[in-house]
Amino acid sequence: MTVRLSGALSDFVAANIGENGSYENVSEYIRDLIRRDKERADKQAFDRLVAEVRHAFAAPESSYKVVTAAEVIARNRT
Template sequence: MSRATTTMTVRLSGALSEFVTANVGEHGAYENVSEYVRDLIRRDKERKEADTFERLKAELTHAYAAPEASYHPLTAAEVIARNRNRA
């Protein structure tokens, strides 16, 4: 599996620049700006994945709470057709 590398240029000024500078280097939590940005992106990715999982859990909880009489059998073809119609 190959991994693509993307080079980005980000310009910061004022308070944002000062904030990054305070978090990078000898007295910061990160050795360099790239490490800091990668960590921010990883955390954002994890947060979005957790949000998606929580939405799925909520939908499943709601579905399992429905009375059994409200369920009706569907074939795979019916599920596929229903999902195509929703798209």
């Protein structure tokens, strides 16, 4: 994988590498950025799921509908 940076982005990365930076090399920096982005995306997905579950549990019990496992499977196939 190749990434090309120039100008301000290149300078910013260079400032974060080496003796005075937080990372030993560019690869370490990029891996950390990707890990952080993945954690952010995972947290967003989890938060959406929690919101859906909270919404479902907040619904009045009268709005619930009894369905069979076969009906759920059939609905999910479409």
